[in-house]
Amino acid sequence: MKYRLLCGVLVSILCLSGGLSAVAADRELIVGLAGDAYSLNPYPRNETITNAINNHIFDSLIGSDNDLQPIPALAERWETSEDASVWTFFLRKGVKFHNGNDFTVDDVLYSFDKVKIRETSAFSFTLSTVESYKKLDDHTFEVTCKAPNSLLLAHLREISILDKESCDGQTEDWIALHPNGTGRYKLVEHVREDRIVLERNEAFWGDLPEPVKVVFKPISNDGTRTANMLSGAVDMIVNVPVRDVEMLRKRENIAVVTQPSLRIIYLNMQGWTDSPSPDAAKPLKSPDGSNPLKKLEVRQAMYHAINEDEIVSKIMNNLATPTATYIPAGFNGYNPDIKRLPYDPVLAEQLLDKAGYPRQADGYRFELTLDSSNDRYVNDGDIATAVAGYLERVGIKTNLNLMSRTIFFTYIGTKNTEGDTSHLCMTGWADSGGESALMALDLMYSIRQDGEVKPGYGGVNRSFYLNPKVDALIDKAISTPDPAERSKIMQEVWQIGADDVVYIPLHFQEDIYAANKDKIIYRPRKNNYIYAWDFEFVK
Numbered sequence: 001m002k003y004r005l006l007c008g009v010l011v012s013i014l015c016l017s018g019g020l021s022a023v024a025a026d027r028e029l030i031v032g033l034a035g036d037a038y039s040l041n042p043y044p045r046n047e048t049i050t051n052a053i054n055n056h057i058f059d060s061l062i063g064s065d066n067d068l069q070p071i072p073a074l075a076e077r078w079e080t081s082e083d084a085s086v087w088t089f090f091l092r093k094g095v096k097f098h099n100g101n102d103f104t105v106d107d108v109l110y111s112f113d114k115v116k117i118r119e120t121s122a123f124s125f126t127l128s129t130v131e132s133y134k135k136l137d138d139h140t141f142e143v144t145c146k147a148p149n150s151l152l153l154a155h156l157r158e159i160s161i162l163d164k165e166s167c168d169g170q171t172e173d174w175i176a177l178h179p180n181g182t183g184r185y186k187l188v189e190h191v192r193e194d195r196i197v198l199e200r201n202e203a204f205w206g207d208l209p210e211p212v213k214v215v216f217k218p219i220s221n222d223g224t225r226t227a228n229m230l231s232g233a234v235d236m237i238v239n240v241p242v243r244d245v246e247m248l249r250k251r252e253n254i255a256v257v258t259q260p261s262l263r264i265i266y267l268n269m270q271g272w273t274d275s276p277s278p279d280a281a282k283p284l285k286s287p288d289g290s291n292p293l294k295k296l297e298v299r300q301a302m303y304h305a306i307n308e309d310e311i312v313s314k315i316m317n318n319l320a321t322p323t324a325t326y327i328p329a330g331f332n333g334y335n336p337d338i339k340r341l342p343y344d345p346v347l348a349e350q351l352l353d354k355a356g357y358p359r360q361a362d363g364y365r366f367e368l369t370l371d372s373s374n375d376r377y378v379n380d381g382d383i384a385t386a387v388a389g390y391l392e393r394v395g396i397k398t399n400l401n402l403m404s405r406t407i408f409f410t411y412i413g414t415k416n417t418e419g420d421t422s423h424l425c426m427t428g429w430a431d432s433g434g435e436s437a438l439m440a441l442d443l444m445y446s447i448r449q450d451g452e453v454k455p456g457y458g459g460v461n462r463s464f465y466l467n468p469k470v471d472a473l474i475d476k477a478i479s480t481p482d483p484a485e486r487s488k489i490m491q492e493v494w495q496i497g498a499d500d501v502v503y504i505p506l507h508f509q510e511d512i513y514a515a516n517k518d519k520i521i522y523r524p525r526k527n528n529y530i531y532a533w534d535f536e537f538v539k
Contacts, residue, residue, distance in 0.1 A: 029211040029520070029535055032225050032237040035375065035405060036193050036218035041176035042160035043115055046122035047409065048430065052529040053216060056198055057098075058160035058181030061089060061108065062153050066525055068434040070153040074103065074161060074182065083148045084481055091139040095205045097163040098186045104138045110164035118415070118456075120172055125442060126155040128456020129478065148479040150486070154433035184209055184533060193218050198532070209533035216530075220375045229254065229514050236522055238530060239378060240512040242317035248514045255517035258510050259524055260321065262328050263430035265377055267370075267387070267504040268412070268462040269293045269302070270423040273449055277369075279419030282399050286366035292357055293368075293423065299501035301351035303341045305394045306387055308506055310343075315382050319510040325494055326429065326443065326505055332483055333436030333490025338498045340505075348394045359395045367397040371412055371425040376405035378509050384426045387506075414462060420449055425462065428509070432527030436490045437477040444497055446471050465502045 038045040042054040063073035075089045095103040112133055118124045131146045145152060163180045170178075179187050182205070185198035196216040200208060217234060219225040222241040229237045229248065240248065240256065249256045270276035271293040276284050284291065292298045308322045324340040327333060352358075357365040370388050374381030381402050388398040403411065412422040431439045446466045447458030453471070470493055477489040497503070515522045521536040 032234040062157035150481040236515040261509040276423035297355035301348040304348040335491040364397040373408040374402040
């Protein structure tokens, strides 16, 4: 086995000598992604592309089926107390890490300890409801929750399990350079922004996937991704540019697969603080020094000012669905009674006048900055540009700050080490748990600029929304085992959020893939995670 560093970047190679020379060409899969994994350490960043890549290398205790329901993985079964406050997990025996080390409870508890460290983990929320955990024997452990938690499985399935024996005492960078899991695939090489090469783990504890070798190619440019598909350089691409869909459909050897996405595109507004984004290069400015976003009328006005139907038709080529809520239909807690505020720029101007922000001599009412990625979501830069234009038309001067996804999520984060830098941003969110209570724990639970109200809660509440009533309802929902009762509680939460205009929802994306139908059949997952085991080779 050998290791090497390529091009001076953090790259890892774990290559069994001669192992790839015997790979049959018709069992090699090449997939064009919209970006690279941030890290092959599974904890620092919670992001779809990164998570999906790491899930090839690492396993979790709990898996998910195609309908997002929990299934056994490293934990082959579990038991819970009557009130769901104490859980006992029974691990698979005989499982090996890629380096040959045995998998035991010690690896699970070590991983739990690491995932709780908020400074280095984006998944600390997964154990926010957990009071303690303890080893019962080498393959059995117990988790005690702070309160009854009927949704614990949905959180535990997001924790990748590390090998304590090889990782303990090592740096986070070392772990990223030496990814060692129990997953279906082993890392062969990672050349930053060029390729991630994986080889099937023949000792995997479960069913082996069909692809023996998998190459993920980060191709951030939309046109280049399509060109790779047309030339046959890749077997499939994700995030097909909406402008290219019809052209690709006309190719005899290409199948275009679409399905409604769980991902919502929406606006965050710091509407619950007197000092929004004090560390921003271009902070929010108003004539009287106040924060206009604190006024409900202002948030409503911004909502009314945006022509979402035009965005969907002209920018998204009708491959998106306008939404009034952040919750996908079918999730527990989805509230069908919530309706979009209609596009009405005249009413928007009236609301802004009513809120006490009339047009000034320069024609503007106040000034803000809209932060957005330009390479993460479908046409995100174009959508943000359109939103800025709509706001300008009703008298809100809007500076547009577009940036790469590689820095965007840190820049807008509630834990940004550079400070509080974003008072208005356009981003996306998707949760594959099927439970809106889990989404609310992240999006709606109270958090302040100086820190969390409850450890692990409100991690993406970039509005700094503060509502004790909502917090209590979320707590109640998480401890409610009956799905119908839990749904009623969460429908109330989302109605309160809509009435307060905590966020401005725009649309749910359409997941669009293009595949070489002469070689492969691909069945996409609802959560947009690309897994090699979801591919079937044409016989």
